Amino acid sequence: MKPLAPSDPVGAVTALWLLPLLIGGCLAAVLVYKAAHGIAAAPWRALILIGYSLVGALLTDLIAGPGIGAYSNSHFWPLLPCFWLVTSAVALAAAALQAVVGRMGTLLVAVLFIVVGGPPAGGLGTYLLPVYWRNIGVVLPPQNAVTLINHVLYFGGSDITTPLVVLLVYAAVGTAVIGWYGRIRPAREAARAGDREGDAAASANSAVNPGGRRRPLTGILVALGVCAVMQCLFATTYMSAEHAPKATDLPFGAVGSSPVLTAAEKSISLKVTRYQDEAAAKSAIDRAELFGALVTSGTTTTLIVVPSISDLAPLDLAVRFEAAAKATGTKLTVQQYAPTPLAAKDPFGLxxxxxxxxxxxxxxxxxxxxxxxxxxxxxxxxxxxxxxxxxxxxxxxxxxxxxxxxxxxxxxxxxxxxxxxxxxxxxxxxxxxxxxxxxxxxxxxxxxxxxxxxxxxxxxxxxxxxxxxxxxxxxxxxxxxxxxxxxxxxxxxxxxxxxxxxxxxxxxxxxxxxxxxxxxxxxxxxxxxxxxxxxxxxxxxxxxxx
Structure with a gap:
């Protein structure tokens, strides 16, 4: 009912987007914190991170869409504000944690958004997650980011209220905390101390910029440049490698002759090796030389798939060969074979x-x-x-x-x-x-x-x-x-x-x-x-x- 585009045949794009957006937000907060000499609560920091988030979102969108072609150009503008919101929410929340707990906030950001937040993101579907991971993910940015992007990309933006609200709350709370620690709290403390208005302003500025140092604008720009490069590299490398997996010279065995193999090769690239009998083909599978085999004996045609050698090949081969069998009027049996079967808790070999x-x-x-x-x-x-x-x-x-x-x-x-x-x-x-x-x-x-x-x-x-x-x-x-x-x-x-x-x-x-x-x-x-x-x-x- 909702077929995937040829540029995204296995629905991998949503999960691949999450990586550069999360890393862009986290790394921006960390590098700006370091470039500003540990000044985590400066009031201008929120504006800098929001501005960077827009730039990072635009670069990611340009790379994945018009650049690599992972989705149609019609999705460019609907996805841009989504990317901006995700990166902003992560960056601002990370900066707020650093403002509250100082240097340890940097480590806390990594643990909360990457180590804990990454696994329950649900790139393959939240309802395939264990219950505890699903419940944890509901309140963290990564899962809401995946849901938002998934629904905008594949379902016309339906049912996105919850992820929008959660991400906006993270962004708003992060901005408020940065503002509190950067300007409001220092100003109130100075006022309570009975200082003159000018002294209060100087005190607030000193809290933002210890020792009277100038704001390290050059260092911040360099840090954000490094962050942008890293975000672009992650968007480019992972998206280009994994967004549209397509077999090329897939090692495949054949026993006997069948029109099914000829028909299947029109839709999948196979590197076919001929074997004398089924035992010889299975022996080659035992040695990890083949991803599958077609065995034809008399009126029987059997496709052997190997679930332990690839999570994608068994389904890919089955779909292609079943279509070929239907086109040639041949009855096809699909058989799974693996020297060492996959573990019960790892049925896809991941x-x-x-x-x-x-x-x-x-x-x-x-x-x-x-x-x-x-x-x-x-x-x-x-x-x-x-x-x-x-x-x-x-x-x-x-x-x-x-x-x-x-x-x-x-x-x-x-x-x-x-x-x-x-x-x-x-x-x-x-x-x-x-x-x-x-x-x-x-x-x-x-x-x-x-x-x-x-x-x-x-x-x-x-x-x-x-x-x-x-x-x-x-x-x-x-x-x-x-x-x-x-x-x-x-x-x-x-x-x-x-x-x-x-x-x-x-x-x-x-x-x-x-x-x-x-x-x-x-x-x-x-x-x-x-x-x-x-x-x-x-x-x-x-x-x-x-």
Whole structure:
């Protein structure tokens, strides 16, 4: 009744929009706070964030719509105020938290809007969420943002009163709190002290601008420029990689001859390999070489789909081959086959893709926090400290996903632990090198390399054949894809097809460790003036993916 557009065939656009809008709002509040030397309550801050939100919303809209073509141009203007409201609500609420609790507000913003607010956003539908996540999400901006954008994009703007009210309340309360702490409260305190009107104004200005310093306009503009670049990059990378997944040379097996295969190839790009019998085709599936197979024997035609190799391919293949069977007048049977079935609590094979992001974030956050805690991006034992963290964090992630969430079979626990630790160590070592060479800006470079380029090019749960050509080509050279393949095939395909991924990660690990040790021993540097709380909070917003 409401068919999806060819530019958005799986309805992924709504969830992909949320990432740049949330990160744009959070990061703007954090960077302006830092650029203003920790002045969280200046009355002009609300105006700056509202203005930036409009610019960020416009850039995101231009990139996703006319730029990438993720939706028709007729949706450009209806979506622009939605994007503006979402970014403003997040930025103003974040700034208000910083005004109330100071530096800890930065960390609180990341936890509340990204760590807690991201999972219940409901990009795939709020009623597919567990009840507790659904109830939490109702009162937070991310879920209301998804609902607002979804209903405007797909349903003509119907039933958007609740998300509009919630987001407007966040924006209004945030503005009021900033105004209270920035002007009204200092003025009242000065008046109660009995100062003259001029002294009260000076006192209020001093509260806004400690030490009589000029408002750091240049620093704020630079910070907002960095924020705009990061927001645009997130909008570009994730949207271009995932908004319209389409198979290219999907590995596929064929046994016997059938007109169904010829007809299906008109609507889906397959890389067909012929096999002598069904057992040979299933053996290739066991080795993670095929995403499906068509077996023709006499009057029987069976399509074998593999739910553990891709969340999208089984449905995609079934739809294409059923249409082909109908067109050719052939009776088709669809059969599921997987060497290791998906876990009961992960029926779509999403766990490995979801595991990858916290491993990436944990890696570069470990290096960032170590730099912040020591005040230097160097240290004789830095590599050993990061390696120890990788071992422990890999164990914790493995325990949570395997035993608490039951996301994969428990017999895979011992092989998953070293893989998780390897991924964390590689990311941490690369981040440490970049931070050693470029200082705190190395964290941003790590995010660009591993999160903005590496994560979209990993292929995720859908699989590498569903990526556009650019993302397919760069993925093999970056740790995220190799980490994902190593995790996925170790869990569901008994380690088949992991040689190249494992070798690549080990090369990264060995080279990065050697370079890091040499840099730490031979180079000296000035102290890095970064507070640990701020470093942690900045690392989460620019790396999290709801």
């Amino acid at each position: 766990v490995q893709g979801l595991m990858l992001l916290p491993l990436i974030i944990g890696g570069y956050m470990a290096s960032t926090l170590l730099m912040a805690a020591t005040g230097r991006a160097a240290g004789r034992w830095r590599a050993a400290q990061l390696a120890g963290f990788a071992v422990m964090s890999g164990l914790i992630v493995d325990l949570i996903v395997c035993y608490w969430l039951q996301g994969f079979p428990s017999e895979k626990f011992w092989i998953v632990w070293p893989i998780c630790s390897l991924i964390v160590a590689v990311i941490a070592f690369v981040a440490a090198i970049l931070q050693k060479l470029f200082g705190p800006i190395g964290t941003l470079l790590t995010v660009v390399l591993m999160v903005q380029l590496g994560n979209p090019s990993s292929g995720g749960a859908s699989g590498v054949p569903y990526l556009p050509a650019f993302w397919r080509d760069i993925g093999p050279y970056l740790p995220p894809r190799n980490g994902y393949l190593l995790l996925h095939r170790s869990i569901y395909f008994d380690g088949h097809g992991t040689g190249q991924a494992l070798t690549t990660l080990l090369i990264y690990l060995g080279v990065a460790a050697a370079v890091l040790i040499v840099l730490d021993l031979r180079r000296s540097e000035a102290e890095v003036p970064t507070d640990a709380t701020e470093a942690a909070a900045m690392a989460v917003p620019i790396g999290a993916s709801p």
